[in-house]
Amino acid sequence: MSMRIAVTGGAGTLGKHISAKLADRGHEVRVLSRRSPDFPVDLATGAGLAAALEGCAVVVDASNASPRHAAKVLVAGSRRLLAAERAAGVGHHVCISIVGCDRVPMGYYRVKAEQEAVVERGPVPWTIVRATQFHELAAAVLDAAGRWRVLPIPRLRLQTVAAAEVATVVADLAADLPRGSRVQIAGPEVVSARDLAVAWKSVTGRPALLLPLPVPGKLGRALRAGWLTADHADVRGSASFADWLSAQMLKPGL
C-alpha cells in the first residue's frame, strides 16, 4: 500500500538512501530539512512542520546535528516533531539511533539516548532503529585526517555498516506497523580503528602514518570494550568497509 511518508533529514547521508528506497517502492516521499526546496522545516524552532506533515501516515526522523546543537535539534526537536505528528494524525514515528548510545559516556551519545526516551514516552506509536557507525563516517574521518598524512588511531572496536544497507531496513520498518521496540543493525565484521585505517590506506593508495591516540577514562574503556558494536544485531549488513570503499572509488567523479 502506497503511503505519504515524511523523512526529516531526508537529504542527509542516511536520509537520501531512505528517501530513494521509499520512493522506489511507490511511496509518496516528502524530504524535510532546512534546505528542502519543497518542505523546509527547522526542528530547532518547529517552523514549517505543520504544513510539511499534512496527510503523512509515517515520519522517519533521519535528522542529525553537530554535538553542539544536538540537544536542540534531536531532543527538543523530537518533542516538537512528535507534537506536530500527533496534530497531523501521523500513525508511526521511526527514530534513527545508534548502537550503544545508552552505554558510551560521551555528550552526543547521551543526547541520542535522551532522544530515544522522548520517542518512547511520546504521543505517536514508534520504532527505533539503532545502527552502528556508517562506513561513510569512517571514510570521512580518515579522508580528513589523511590530508595531513597522519591518522590518529584510538583503540576501539567498531562494526561499521553502509548507510544504504541501513536504509533498506529502515524502509522495510517504516512501511510496517510500529514495533514499540528497538531493531539493531550492524556491519558484517567487528574491527579495530587500526584495521579500518589499514583498509583505507590499501584501497585509496594514500600514504599516511598511523599514530596511536590514547583515550583515557571511562570513555576509553567503553570504546575498547566494543560497546559501539552489536554481536547479536537483528540485521547484519553484508558490505565490509574495504568492499564498500572500493565500490565508492569506482564511482564516476571520485
Ligand SMILES: NC(=O)c1ccc[n+]([C@@H]2O[C@H](COP(=O)([O-])OP(=O)(O)OC[C@H]3O[C@@H](n4cnc5c(N)ncnc54)[C@H](OP(=O)(O)O)[C@@H]3O)[C@@H](O)[C@H]2O)c1
Ligand atoms: N553517521 C553515522 O555514522 C550514524 C550511525 C548510526 C546512526 N546515525 C544516526 O542517523 C541519523 C542520520 O545521520 P546522518 O549521518 O545521515 O546525518 P547527516 O548526513 O548529518 O544529515 C542530517 C540531516 O539533518 C538535517 N538537519 C540538520 N539540522 C536540522 C534542523 N534544525 N531542522 C531540520 N533538519 C535538520 C540536515 O539538512 P539541512 O542542513 O538541510 O537542514 C541533513 O539533511 C542521526 O540520527 C544519527 O544519529 C548516524
